[in-house]
Amino acid sequence: VFYLSSEEVAEILRLLDATSHDELTLETDRLQMVFRRGAAGGWTQETQTLRPGRILLFEHTGEPGRTAAPAGEVRDQGDADAVEIRSPLPGTFYRAPKPGAAPFVEVGSQVHRHSVVAIVETMKLMNSIHAGAEGHIAEICVANGEFVEPTTVLMQIRAARP
Amino acid sequence: MKLHRILIANRGEIALRVIRTCRALGIESVLVVSDADLDSVPAKLADLAIRIGPPPAAQSYLHVERIVAAARAAKADAIHPGYGFLSENVRLARAASEAGIVFIGPDETHLASVGDKLQARQYAVAAGLPVVPGGPVDDADAALERAREIGFPVLIKAVGGGGGRGMKRVNERSEMKAASALAMAEAEAAFGDARIYVERFVERGRHIEVQLLGDGRGNVMHLGERDCSIQRRYQKLVEEAPAPGLDPRLRAALCDAAISFGKHLRYRSAGTVEFLVDVERDEFYFLEMNARIQVEHPVSEAIAGLDLIAEQIWVAERSELRLAQDAVRFSGHALECRINAENPAEDFRPSPGTVTRALFPAGAGVRVDTHIEGGSAVPPFYDSLLAKVVAHGATRNEALARMRLALRNCRIEGVKTNISFHAELMDNSEFIAGGVTTAFLPTILSGRNRLSAAEVA
Numbered sequence: 253v254f255y256l257s258s259e260e261v262a263e264i265l266r267l268l269d270a271t272s273h274d275e276l277t278l279e280t281d282r283l284q285m286v287f288r289r290g291a292a293g294g295w296t297q298e299t300q301t302l303r304p305g306r307i308l309l310f311e312h313t314g315e316p317g318r319t320a321a322p323a324g325e326v327r328d329q330g331d332a333d334a335v336e337i338r339s340p341l342p343g344t345f346y347r348a349p350k351p352g353a354a355p356f357v358e359v360g361s362q363v364h365r366h367s368v369v370a371i372v373e374t375m376k377l378m379n380s381i382h383a384g385a386e387g388h389i390a391e392i393c394v395a396n397g398e399f400v401e402p403t404t405v406l407m408q409i410r411a412a413r414p
Numbered sequence: 415m416k417l418h419r420i421l422i423a424n425r426g427e428i429a430l431r432v433i434r435t436c437r438a439l440g441i442e443s444v445l446v447v448s449d450a451d452l453d454s455v456p457a458k459l460a461d462l463a464i465r466i467g468p469p470p471a472a473q474s475y476l477h478v479e480r481i482v483a484a485a486r487a488a489k490a491d492a493i494h495p496g497y498g499f500l501s502e503n504v505r506l507a508r509a510a511s512e513a514g515i516v517f518i519g520p521d522e523t524h525l526a527s528v529g530d531k532l533q534a535r536q537y538a539v540a541a542g543l544p545v546v547p548g549g550p551v552d553d554a555d556a557a558l559e560r561a562r563e564i565g566f567p568v569l570i571k572a573v574g575g576g577g578g579r580g581m582k583r584v585n586e587r588s589e590m591k592a593a594s595a596l597a598m599a600e601a602e603a604a605f606g607d608a609r610i611y612v613e614r615f616v617e618r619g620r621h622i623e624v625q626l627l628g629d630g631r632g633n634v635m636h637l638g639e640r641d642c643s644i645q646r647r648y649q650k651l652v653e654e655a656p657a658p659g660l661d662p663r664l665r666a667a668l669c670d671a672a673i674s675f676g677k678h679l680r681y682r683s684a685g686t687v688e689f690l691v692d693v694e695r696d697e698f699y700f701l702e703m704n705a706r707i708q709v710e711h712p713v714s715e716a717i718a719g720l721d722l723i724a725e726q727i728w729v730a731e732r733s734e735l736r737l738a739q740d741a742v743r744f745s746g747h748a749l750e751c752r753i754n755a756e757n758p759a760e761d762f763r764p765s766p767g768t769v770t771r772a773l774f775p776a777g778a779g780v781r782v783d784t785h786i787e788g789g790s791a792v793p794p795f796y797d798s799l800l801a802k803v804v805a806h807g808a809t810r811n812e813a814l815a816r817m818r819l820a821l822r823n824c825r826i827e828g829v830k831t832n833i834s835f836h837a838e839l840m841d842n843s844e845f846i847a848g849g850v851t852t853a854f855l856p857t858i859l860s861g862r863n864r865l866s867a868a869e870v871a
Contacts, residue, residue, distance in 0.1 A: 253433055255459075258781040265777050281833050282459070285774060290823040297776035305458040307447065308488075309465050342766060344470065344796045350604060375755070375764035375798045399469075 263308035265295050335385040337407040339400050347396045361389045369407060372400060387411040417441055417492045417731050419603045420486040429456040432494050432790045435723040440554055446648040448474035450793040457646050464488060469795045475499045482509045484725055492516035492730060501706040517768045520705045521630060528703040532573050532611065538700040541678035543671045546699040546773055548613025557594035559783045560612045567615040570597045574605030583615055595665055618851045619689040620859065622657050624672035625714045628681030629729050635739045636669045637718045643852045652839060653710035654749045655717050658848030666746060668698060675703065684726050692809055712783060716748035716806040747810040749817050754798040757830035766794035770828035775820035792829050795855060800826060805826030810848065814840060
């Protein structure tokens with residue numbers, strides 16, 4: 253069995269409803285399905301697909317390789333008051349509001365806590381990245397269009413001295 | 415022509431949904447997968463999966479040449495594009511037909527004409543459909559003149575925009591010239607198309623759409639309407655069919671209008687005509703046509719007792735509708751809740767990650783369309799839809815009761831979800847009464863924000 257339709261599942265559960273059983277496990281070569289009575293009534297279904305897929309690797313020829321993006325920009329000297337900017341979410345890092353537009357900041361740009369310095373696109377949503385500190389951008393550590401994790405340092409700010 | 419092998423150019427729940435219908439019809443399914451989806455449930459359950467590129471959609475699910483090359487390599491005789499990605503892409507439809515592969519969707523000229531908002535509007539007018547008062551303008555003076563005719567407030571829309579992007583509300587005359595000049599500049603920058611139009615802003619409107627099925631020979635049928643007024647930032651969250659509390663004459667007028675539009679185009683495949691129902695004026699206007707299967711199609715399937723993907727395939731094979739309009743028997747009421755990987759407590763921030771455990775509801779009147787199980791990855795590259803929970807009952811109240819129980823029996827661990835938010839909605843008295851406008855959800859959400867701000871203070 254590859255798949256049970258919701259009507260077939262309902263039919264099984266209708267039969268099960270008349271019994272005193274609280275759980276039923278169905279297993280085929282492809283799937284394991286566990287049905288359990290819900291705490292407030294009704295049923296839950298938990299599925300595991302057992303077999304790995306048949307995946308064909310497809311080689312692409314004749315496509316120009318991605319030109320290596322410049323890895324970040326030149327580092328400003330002195331890190332004593334450096335503040336790191338990180339992304340709250342994994343996603344794609346963009347330095348400008350849209351393709352072709354001027355970047356939000358460059359090395360040396362003055363920023364305030366709420367200044368937007370970049371955007372990170374996660375699940376089709378654009379998340380503004382704020383500086384989080386006052387100062388100037390000392391380093392941009394990630395190239396435009398790169399994928400970043402919450403642990404990735406996006407930029408360094410040299411904080412303004414009080 | 416009978417189809418034997420369909421390439422699915424999509425991912426997630428809709429990929430699995432198409433695989434299931436293929437299986438039921440004895441058609442082989444071939445799925446394209448990005449590197450982020452190699453271990454996905456659809457990749458495991460397709461007859462064959464073909465890896466087409468890295469995770470970013472531009473290099474995989476949006477890459478026309480790779481998808482067509484995969485279809486040729488797999489000797490597929492058709493491509494099903496699902497929704498989103500390339501589903502309404504003229505280039506894919508053309509490349510497929512040039513390769514002798516059937517595109518399961520409308521004719522490429524229809525994709526082009528309904529994809530352009532202004533052209534679609536002209537078709538609607540030609541087919542005798544009411545459109546929102548307004549129209550295209552060439553400059554700021556014309557925009558002001560047009561707005562005066564319509565009356566404020568008005569909406570300025572970018573021709574190239576969509577999904578809520580490129581829209582601006584203008585409340586009074588003094589703001590109009592500056593706002594339209596700015597809108598043109600922004601539209602040029604964002605969409606490479608400076609054209610704008612001005613239309614009446616409907617304060618209290620319901621988003622009601624009609625499901626169509628056509629065969630490209632002039633036969634068009636409808637499968638009833640859906641109410642999709644529960645939206646957050648133009649993203650639908652809950653859909654239902656039929657639209658609650660809709661005057662039967664208005665319902666008939668909406669369905670007739672949609673059929674007229676479909677017949678005017680000689681539309682082929684599944685498509686949806688969207689309308690804005692102006693609650694205060696008791697009028698309706700054509701908004702746009704979506705030339706694809708839609709996320710919320712299961713509520714129509716539930717009340718019409720049909721498999722829309724199977725009907726799409728039928729039309730693609732035989733170019734003639736399988737059913738006559740009066741053979742469709744509508745029964746009961748259906749609701750759909752979109753379960754997304756997002757956190758309602760943090761302004762619906764997306765929550766990618768790995769699902770550690772997934773329990774879904776099952777039983778009479780409940781259907782769940784999902785590609786998620788324990789161990790499934792929720793990649794940050796794509797949309798956040800995890801599952802669609804659909805409840806069907808003889809009445810709206812029965813469907814609602816089934817949905818409440820279904821949501822209690824839905825548990826997803828490892829990523830944050832909006833399940834509890836849906837549960838709250840299903841207990842909201844206005845929603846229970848039925849017939850809310852598109853202002854309903856934003857109002858609730860701003861109320862919640864005020865509440866949480868008050869708690870902090």
